[in-house]
Amino acid sequence: MGIATTIGLDIAKSVFQVHCVDAAGEVVARRKLTRGRVLGFFENLPRCLVGIEACSSSHYWARELIARGHDVRLLPAQYVKPYLKRQKNDAADAEAICEAVTRPTMRFVPVKTPEQQSVMMLHRVRLMLNRQRTQLSNALRAHLSEFGIVAPIGRGGIEQLLAVINDENDPRVPADARLCLQMLEAQLMVVKAQILENDRRVRASARETELGRRLMEIPGVGPLLASAFVATIADAHAFKSGRCLSAWIGLVPKQNSSGGKEKLGSISKAGNRYLRQMLVVGAMAVIRYAERNGTRRPWLVQLMTRRTAKVAAVALANKTARMVNGRQQKSQAAGSPLGPSH
Incomplete structure (x- = not known):
């Protein structure tokens, strides 16, 4: 039996599956491992190429295996799917990963550091807290409307409703309802403080x-x-150009071309949704400012005369993504962007 040189690792919460092949492509081992035995299994192996689907906890396992001397590659799940044969199970998934990781044209996901993951956690928690603030505000409005109490939209309206809730002498709100509304108010205050932090x-x-x-x-x-x-893109050089980054974010038109005829549709909306949303929001802010105060950017002026504001915002977001990629590549060529500068 040969020595394993390439391994497909299908990770999960408790049960992991490995598929090992040698340099000739022959299967060396197929094994199911518990979580506690994974690192011990790889410590006893010589340096291998290890493929893992980019999913929950994949960056942690990649860092652990890299620390043990292995060459680890993270693969997008949609790129592994074509190599899956018939039935889907853990063993078949590990085999598909093992096959896909050896392809010369395969695209990989750079491994993130704990610091990058921590910053992205700030962003994810921020989204969750904002959703909770909206839910609590809507709940206060809905409950008070049952007693005929309404207020204008926006934060000013919420402040008016909170004043009604805390007015013990207001006969429109029954005692039990006031108690429940004060509970929601307390939660809203906590969420607001957490959002500020x-x-x-x-x-x-x-x-x-x-x-x-x-x-x-x-x-x-x-x-x-x-x-x-900074937190999402570990290595800007993973993208050959700014257009590749823009395509990864989903800001380029979808193609349905054949027979030499190009057919372009709306933007693909593939890839990182969060970055795409933030880019479009930032572009809309630039366009609204240009509409009020003017701009010295001829390209943007011509675009705004030909297209609606939202279409122009998407085009500007595309251009912004390319500019970001250029600055990231220059910065990473000069040194690491993740540590504090001195």
Whole structure:
């Protein structure tokens, strides 16, 4: 039996599956491992090429295996799917990963550091907290409307409703209802305080790196988007050009071309949804400012005369993504962007 040179590792919460092949492509081992035995299994092997689908906890396992001397590649799940034969199970998934990782044209996901994952956690928690704030505000409005109490939209309206809730002498709100509404108010205050603290940490993470400060010089890129780019893209050189980054984010037209005839549709909306949303929001802010105060960018002026604001925003977001990629590549060529600059 040969020595394993390439391994497909299908990870899960408790049960892991490995598929090992030698240099000739012959199967060396197929094995199911419990979580506690995974690292011990790889410690006893010589240096191997290990393929893992990019999913939950994949970056952790990649870092652990790299620390043990293995060459680890993370693969997007959609690129592994074509190599899956018939039935789907853990063994078949591991075999498909093992096959896909050896393809010369395969695209891989750079392994993120714990610091990058921590910053991205700030962004994910921020989204969750904002959803909770909206839910609580809507709940307060809906419950009070049952007693004929309404207020204008926006934060000012919520403040008016909170004043009604805390007015013990207001006969329109029964005692039991007031108690429930005060519970919702307490939760809303906690969520608001957490959002403020989260935003403070996001701004700090964007400003503490040289790359983050450079990205914030681009029109339409604020601390939130700069921080997200630094945390999401571990290696800017993984993209051959700015257009490749824009395509990965999903800001380029979908193609349905055949027979030499090009057919382009709307944007693909593939890839990282969060970055795409932030880029479009930033582009809309630039366009709204240009509509009110004018702009010296001839390209944007001509675009705004031909297209609606939202279409122009998507085109501007595409251009912004290319500019971001250029600055990231220059910064990473000069040094690491992740540590604080001195």
